[in-house]
Amino acid sequence: MAKKKCVAMLLAGGQGSRLHSLTSNLAKPAVPFGGKYRIIDFTLSNCTNSGIDTVGVLTQYQPLVLNSYIGIGSAWDLDRKNGGVTVLPPYSESKEMRWYTGTACAIYQNLNYLIQYDPEYVLILSGDHIYKMNYELMLDFHIARDADATISVIEVPWDEASRFGILNTDSDMKVVEFDEKPANPKNNLASMGIYIFKWSVLKGYLEKDAVLPESSHDFGKDILPTLLSDQKKLFAYPFSGYWKDVGTVRSLWEANMDLLDDKCGLDLFDYTWRIYSVNPNQPPQFISNDALVNDSLINEGCVIEGEIEKSVLFQGVKVEKGAYIKESVIMPDAVIGKNVFIEKAIVPSEMVIPDGTIIRALPDAEDDIVLVTEDMLQTL
Amino acid sequence: MDRKLLGVIDATTYQKGLEDLIQHRSLAAVPFGGRYRLIDFVLSNMVNSGIKSVAIFPKNQYRSLMDHLGSGKDWDLNRKRDGLFFFPAPAEEKEITSFNHFAANKDYFDRSNQQYALISNCFTVCSMNFEPILDWHIKSGCDITEIRKDGRSLHMFLMKKSLLVELFETREQTGYTCMRDVVTDINSPYRQCHYEFKGYAVMIDSITTYFNESMKLLNPSIWKELFLKNQPVYTKVKDEPPTRYFTGATVKNSVIANGCLIEGTVENSIISRAVKIGKGTVIKNSIIMQKCQIGENCVLDSVVLDKDVKVNDGTMMYGTKDLPYVVRKGTVQGALMNS
Numbered sequence: 001m002a003k004k005k006c007v008a009m010l011l012a013g014g015q016g017s018r019l020h021s022l023t024s025n026l027a028k029p030a031v032p033f034g035g036k037y038r039i040i041d042f043t044l045s046n047c048t049n050s051g052i053d054t055v056g057v058l059t060q061y062q063p064l065v066l067n068s069y070i071g072i073g074s075a076w077d078l079d080r081k082n083g084g085v086t087v088l089p090p091y092s093e094s095k096e097m098r099w100y101t102g103t104a105c106a107i108y109q110n111l112n113y114l115i116q117y118d119p120e121y122v123l124i125l126s127g128d129h130i131y132k133m134n135y136e137l138m139l140d141f142h143i144a145r146d147a148d149a150t151i152s153v154i155e156v157p158w159d160e161a162s163r164f165g166i167l168n169t170d171s172d173m174k175v176v177e178f179d180e181k182p183a184n185p186k187n188n189l190a191s192m193g194i195y196i197f198k199w200s201v202l203k204g205y206l207e208k209d210a211v212l213p214e215s216s217h218d219f220g221k222d223i224l225p226t227l228l229s230d231q232k233k234l235f236a237y238p239f240s241g242y243w244k245d246v247g248t249v250r251s252l253w254e255a256n257m258d259l260l261d262d263k264c265g266l267d268l269f270d271y272t273w274r275i276y277s278v279n280p281n282q283p284p285q286f287i288s289n290d291a292l293v294n295d296s297l298i299n300e301g302c303v304i305e306g307e308i309e310k311s312v313l314f315q316g317v318k319v320e321k322g323a324y325i326k327e328s329v330i331m332p333d334a335v336i337g338k339n340v341f342i343e344k345a346i347v348p349s350e351m352v353i354p355d356g357t358i359i360r361a362l363p364d365a366e367d368d369i370v371l372v373t374e375d376m377l378q379t380l
Numbered sequence: 381m382d383r384k385l386l387g388v389i390d391a392t393t394y395q396k397g398l399e400d401l402i403q404h405r406s407l408a409a410v411p412f413g414g415r416y417r418l419i420d421f422v423l424s425n426m427v428n429s430g431i432k433s434v435a436i437f438p439k440n441q442y443r444s445l446m447d448h449l450g451s452g453k454d455w456d457l458n459r460k461r462d463g464l465f466f467f468p469a470p471a472e473e474k475e476i477t478s479f480n481h482f483a484a485n486k487d488y489f490d491r492s493n494q495q496y497a498l499i500s501n502c503f504t505v506c507s508m509n510f511e512p513i514l515d516w517h518i519k520s521g522c523d524i525t526e527i528r529k530d531g532r533s534l535h536m537f538l539m540k541k542s543l544l545v546e547l548f549e550t551r552e553q554t555g556y557t558c559m560r561d562v563v564t565d566i567n568s569p570y571r572q573c574h575y576e577f578k579g580y581a582v583m584i585d586s587i588t589t590y591f592n593e594s595m596k597l598l599n600p601s602i603w604k605e606l607f608l609k610n611q612p613v614y615t616k617v618k619d620e621p622p623t624r625y626f627t628g629a630t631v632k633n634s635v636i637a638n639g640c641l642i643e644g645t646v647e648n649s650i651i652s653r654a655v656k657i658g659k660g661t662v663i664k665n666s667i668i669m670q671k672c673q674i675g676e677n678c679v680l681d682s683v684v685l686d687k688d689v690k691v692n693d694g695t696m697m698y699g700t701k702d703l704p705y706v707v708r709k710g711t712v713q714g715a716l717m718n719s
Binding site for chain 1: 413414415453454600603606607612613614615617618619621622623624625626627628629630631632633634635636637638639641651
């Protein structure tokens with residue numbers, strides 16, 4: 001294998017249990033987003049757009065959909081003779097079968113993948129976030145400071161800082177302290193879970209950590225704090241722009257709605273930073289005489305005969321006459337029957353909503369966003 | 381290898397009636413249906429009928445066609461064995477005939493092991509499965525089967541590959557220049573049959589047919605027949621985002637491709653990918669090809685905009701159903717020019 005300057009390791013094993021039925025048979029990075037994409041498309045497209053052509057994707061939970069979606073990586077131009085995308089599931093060794101028990105553990109078990117490329121730098125990514133980022137700029141920052149590790153950070157509102165892993169830095173952005181979910185935050189720079197390491201440093205620390213019985217083998221909890229206490233050079237790379245963890249039904253819904261807000265900072269129509277995905281190859285959308293479509297994103301293969309307002313519709317969705325959809329996300333190939341009313345809801349893939357159904361949150365509901373389930377439809 | 385078909389697409393045709401749209405491109409590459417090119421229909425039909433080897437013989441302006449087809453990946457024809465073959469006309473000959481063109485590439489026919497060949501034009505829009513037609517051809521015992529629609533030839537022919545090779549090898553003695561010459565020769569020694577195709581099929585040979593047949597896509601029964609779920613029409617994939625409808629947009633009875641930004645009104649129209657339609661603009665009964673940018677407060681009725689046309693704010697353009705106003709690729713249309 002030819003030597004690579006930087007190899008990316010994308011952690012895509014997340015279960016995403018707070019997305020409930022949406023992740024009952026697929027991993028969180030494979031959850032549909034934005035009318036045509038899956039969550040992982042953003043990270044994979046960022047890699048390609050940043051000139052990173054070697055990406056290991058670490059899968060574990062419900063990998064079937066994700067594995068077949070990634071394929072040989074051609075959708076992201078990552079089908080390369082040297083490098084490209086490689087799916088890295090947990091595997092069995094001669095002595096034992098080992099699952100990935102933590103983020104660092106997952107990388108440790110795939111040291112051989114990294115060794116074959118002998119990179120200078122390793123970029124650790126997570127497949128759970130929606131954002132556009134040029135990793136090359138972060139790498140330049142890392143190299144210019146001769147850092148051992150660089151952590152990408154984003155400014156979060158002060159009143160929300162206690163929900164994040166906060167990094168306290170000096171004026172040169174050198175990390176002086178990690179503050180996990182601080183009650184009284186001293187700073188509002190939150191870790192985005194994106195790290196660049198010097199390969200030699202990473203390898204040494206992963207090997208040391210792997211034999212510690214008390215370690216949870218996690219980058220945020222174990223590896224980075226150890227580096228800091230060993231006086232290694234850790235820097236915080238300030239990122240500004242749209243960044244969102246879509247870990248809950250509400251945040252997934254919000255991120256979809258953000259696409260309809262031209263000021264949100266996430267522009268899918270920016271052709272200099274295209275988001276690639278596996279294209280479904282369906283005919284163009286058909287908008288009938290009875291349809292009314294306002295302030296929405298609609299993908300190919302849809303047949304719209306009803307009224308759509310401020311909603312995101314994925315490919316192949318059918319909306320029949322008299323149906324009214326407001327502030328909702330309708331996932332691929334769902335069928336919305338006649339005179340259905342849907343407000344602030346997520347309708348999962350291939351779901352058929354019977355004629356006349358009304359879907360909206362109950363007045364006393366904890367959250368006003370409804371994730372429609374088969375059980376719900378059965379009890380109607 | 382008994383009943384296998386070789387696909388041969390004769391893309392040498394030049395239709396004078398489509399002049400405005402084929403100045404810069406092969407007829408095969410004329411955009412159709414919002415996201416397709418004419419050749420996509422025949423090529424996808426071939427692939428969906430189990431044809432593994434397709435040869436394309438283009439003549440004029442084939443840059444856009446080559447760019448569209450690439451390695452054949454989007455049709456699953458980038459194969460180690462068989463796949464997509466592209467045979468541009470020999471440059472030195474000005475008036476090359478189909479049979480000369482085939483003969484110049486005889487190696488292709490010799491090397492492939494399919495026993496039968498389907499020769500098709502590149503400008504018929506239809507969803508056709510060739511497997512039952514081949515069965516019919518074999519059963520009938522005919523030398524040549526011509527596929528027809530309402531008694532009119534669709535310029536699609538089935539025969540043994542060996543007969544096709546014989547036909548172009550003996551072209552100098554017989555004087556035949558293409559399949560059409562063979563089937564219209566009343567003294568032809570070959571037994572001919574006609575297969576009548578029952579579904580929707582139309583040859584796009586003039587701007588009026590182009591316009592009217594495009595509009596037929598708005599008819600749900602034709603739409604459903606052309607775009608069957610299990611017989612998809614493949615095309616070169618573009619990574620366009622979904623189409624964005626803004627507040628105040630009004631779209632009725634239209635086919636819209638991905639990547640559009642729509643603020644105005646669209647009725648009875650076909651809009652290709654990545655088209656921008658400004659506020660206050662009304663587009664009716666029109667075909668807008670990819671990446672056109674239409675400003676604010678324009679009125680377009682019965683217009684065909686070829687790709688990359690920019691229409692300035694306040695421009696009015698009208699054609700008629702029989703004679704749509706056709707605007708050539710890449711031009712800028714100003715308010716003063718056509719008001």
